[in-house]
Amino acid sequence: MAGWTTHEGEAVVLDRRDVDTDQLIPARFMSASRSEGYGRFLLHDLREGDADFPLDRHPGASVLIAGPNFGCGSSREAAVYALVDAGIRVVVAESFADIFAGNAVNNGLLPIATPEAAALRAAIGRGAAPARVDLATRRLNVAGQELGFALSETAQAKLINGWDDVDLTRAHAGDIRNFRDRRKTDHAWAWPSA
Amino acid sequence: MATLLDKLWSAHEIKAEHGQSLLWVDRHLVHEGSHHAFAKLAERGLEVSEPGLTFGVADHYAPTRNRDRIEDPQVAVMLERLEANCSRHGIRLFGLRDPRQGIVHVIGPEQGLTLPGLLINCGDSHTSTHGAFGALGFGIGATQVAHVLATQTVWQAKPRAMRIRFEGEAGLAVTAKDMALHWVSQLGTGGAAGHAVEYAGSAVRALSMEGRMTLCNLSIEGGARFGMVAPDAVTLAYVKGRPMAPSGADWDAAEVDWQTLHSDADASFDRDVSFDMAEVAPTVTWGTTPDQALPIGASLPDPARLDATQAEAARDAMDYMGLTPGRPLEGTPVDQVFLGSCTNGRIDDLRAAAAVLRGRKAKVPGLVSPGSMLVKQQAEQERLDKVFIEAGLEWTGSGCSMCVGMNGDLVAPGKRCASSTNRNFRGRQGKGARTHLMSPAMVAAAAVTGTLTDVRPLLEGRG
Numbered sequence: 201m202a203g204w205t206t207h208e209g210e211a212v213v214l215d216r217r218d219v220d221t222d223q224l225i226p227a228r229f230m231s232a233s234r235s236e237g238y239g240r241f242l243l244h245d246l247r248e249g250d251a252d253f254p255l256d257r258h259p260g261a262s263v264l265i266a267g268p269n270f271g272c273g274s275s276r277e278a279a280v281y282a283l284v285d286a287g288i289r290v291v292v293a294e295s296f297a298d299i300f301a302g303n304a305v306n307n308g309l310l311p312i313a314t315p316e317a318a319a320l321r322a323a324i325g326r327g328a329a330p331a332r333v334d335l336a337t338r339r340l341n342v343a344g345q346e347l348g349f350a351l352s353e354t355a356q357a358k359l360i361n362g363w364d365d366v367d368l369t370r371a372h373a374g375d376i377r378n379f380r381d382r383r384k385t386d387h388a389w390a391w392p393s394a
Numbered sequence: 395m396a397t398l399l400d401k402l403w404s405a406h407e408i409k410a411e412h413g414q415s416l417l418w419v420d421r422h423l424v425h426e427g428s429h430h431a432f433a434k435l436a437e438r439g440l441e442v443s444e445p446g447l448t449f450g451v452a453d454h455y456a457p458t459r460n461r462d463r464i465e466d467p468q469v470a471v472m473l474e475r476l477e478a479n480c481s482r483h484g485i486r487l488f489g490l491r492d493p494r495q496g497i498v499h500v501i502g503p504e505q506g507l508t509l510p511g512l513l514i515n516c517g518d519s520h521t522s523t524h525g526a527f528g529a530l531g532f533g534i535g536a537t538q539v540a541h542v543l544a545t546q547t548v549w550q551a552k553p554r555a556m557r558i559r560f561e562g563e564a565g566l567a568v569t570a571k572d573m574a575l576h577w578v579s580q581l582g583t584g585g586a587a588g589h590a591v592e593y594a595g596s597a598v599r600a601l602s603m604e605g606r607m608t609l610c611n612l613s614i615e616g617g618a619r620f621g622m623v624a625p626d627a628v629t630l631a632y633v634k635g636r637p638m639a640p641s642g643a644d645w646d647a648a649e650v651d652w653q654t655l656h657s658d659a660d661a662s663f664d665r666d667v668s669f670d671m672a673e674v675a676p677t678v679t680w681g682t683t684p685d686q687a688l689p690i691g692a693s694l695p696d697p698a699r700l701d702a703t704q705a706e707a708a709r710d711a712m713d714y715m716g717l718t719p720g721r722p723l724e725g726t727p728v729d730q731v732f733l734g735s736c737t738n739g740r741i742d743d744l745r746a747a748a749a750v751l752r753g754r755k756a757k758v759p760g761l762v763s764p765g766s767m768l769v770k771q772q773a774e775q776e777r778l779d780k781v782f783i784e785a786g787l788e789w790t791g792s793g794c795s796m797c798v799g800m801n802g803d804l805v806a807p808g809k810r811c812a813s814s815t816n817r818n819f820r821g822r823q824g825k826g827a828r829t830h831l832m833s834p835a836m837v838a839a840a841a842v843t844g845t846l847t848d849v850r851p852l853l854e855g856r857g
Binding site for chain 1: 420438512582640641710817825
């Protein structure tokens, strides 16, 4: 996965709360291999028959500004693949579901949780606005506004360097081995008995 | 001083850096949907580090009938991929032809793989189910599944500790499902985000293990990745003698370890919420998020009386669900019913539904898919299958089935389903499907009357 530090693109509004993973990608599409591309599945059933859907009005958008509790529901990482493969790099919302936010960072997608999301949705409305995101300074410029956002050091490093967890863990192989051996000695019951 | 979460966390923490902990994983459960993770492993040329702690289960795509000849090529490919990946990496598989096959969150506990004090991961958000034993169970995405396969560890930021207490006695036909829908409706779908929930209080202590699993299972519907209940005599009685549970000296050592698994009396929680069981009634969802739920006797909300953000979501949901604001929930006609899933597919659930259906006919068609093939066997020994079949419902094999619709068990567009499952999201049970979540007994009542119904009058004069 390629890392990134700054991103410039077009922001559009998806004015919905609780955008769940079943909407982001309906289950029937999830047997596809990633190499086939997941972008065409993004919000499939919600877009179907809605010629006015924001992502269809502005097909080049790469920053999505949505309502609270974005990504709630299942752990399916395919929901993130659908966003990433459709060209989305940043999602801004009041809040994100925990599993979704973790999956996003593992795939180069930045989730920005900010109470300003409502004001941004109001400012952009049905249109589109230029946006600029800087991971190093943790700042977002959009619709003439500039705001800072919170991002853990780990998430920041992973996004900038394109690392995933396996990269971070390599350095701890010895500690893992020691922990395992100690657990097996002190808590043998924790291994399956049959 | 310490919470149950603190104790479980520190027992598994290998390292902590930058606010993240590297945790040891005692059990890793994979299913057909884990194909992305195996592909990542292959891409990097990595092997499974602890095949003995990894178990495969065919459930998400498992056909519930005609298993000898799988008609859907997409389903067949998913099952073949799982078999090939498990065999390639030496992972034990509860495959389609295994008599122990079933839904991952049902068979983990059933086989004694799920124990107090363990950390259990699975690429499924309902992994919180296993917390019912006093374990750390949480769902992870494909990248993390690949990481656990490769290292038997997981990076995770420690959540804040939250306690949800249910005090008092459950009324007639008030189940763990109703307790869960009640708290989610009160706190919202994101209400417990960032938190690990420990369930406590007299009504939680009074629950069977099946009930505790239902309660913990639904934690994620309120935003909590973790749900847990401290182990007690009920837990130990359930675990003892299970095929893969410890025995002999290992059991004795385990019992000693497990005695410490509770929040200390003076432990403090970041959030502490309490509900009175007198306020919990048989509950039904009316909308497209699990928090859009009401007691069966209530009327649908009037969006004009809700605050602006909720009003729009409510209007949207009622439009999708084909419901009219202000009308009573009870009496809404349903087209079909579904009994099953990792939420409510256990033997207790089937017994509760059968108690309502015994000697009655269903007015609408329905599917009953037991949580595992062993649950199916047990139900057949108790002749519950006869009750369902005589009522006119279809009795099938085990899998995730109509909860997620991946195997082709779908609700048709525009059709309304009374369902014992966990998500009423748009299109969850099929494109355009309208789902109402409720307890198994309430699903049975909906079958008998063909409408959303209060089950309590139907239980009069029945043990």
